[in-house]
Amino acid sequence: MKPESHADGSLSLTSSGDGFGDPGFYFVVHGEGSTIWARYVRTMRERITVYPAERGTARADHVLYFWGKEFLRLHYRMRAAGNEQVGR
Numbered sequence: 001m002k003p004e005s006h007a008d009g010s011l012s013l014t015s016s017g018d019g020f021g022d023p024g025f026y027f028v029v030h031g032e033g034s035t036i037w038a039r040y041v042r043t044m045r046e047r048i049t050v051y052p053a054e055r056g057t058a059r060a061d062h063v064l065y066f067w068g069k070e071f072l073r074l075h076y077r078m079r080a081a082g083n084e085q086v087g088r
Contacts, residue, residue, distance in 0.1 A: 001046070010051035015044075043067050056080040 001013040002023040017024045017040070025044035029037045045065040053059045060076040 001048070008051065010049055013048045013050075015046040018042075053077070 001015045002017075004012045004014065006012065015024045019042075020038075020040040022040070025041040025046070027039045027041055031037065043066055045068075046063070048060055048062045050058055050060045056079055058078045060074075060078070062072075062074040062076065063070055064072040
């Protein structure tokens with residue numbers, strides 16, 4: 001994934017390239033012995049943006065695309081250890 005920092009303190013990780021060797025999705029098959037095949041999957045794209053939130057917390061938006069269409073959007077909240085708040 002390709003990292004990019006932003007002025008607002010957020011960080012984006014993007015898997016979106018043009019071909020083999022670029023950031024992106026790869027289909028890998030392990031054959032017999034030490035044979036391995038890999039193919040770059042252009043139709044899959046992904047972006048994760050992590051940003052600071054309330055004290056001791058970071059949030060993230062994670063979006064996956066297939067054939068240019070958004071098919072999955074997730075939102076995470078991560079808290080520092082010892083910053084657990086019950087019921088929130």
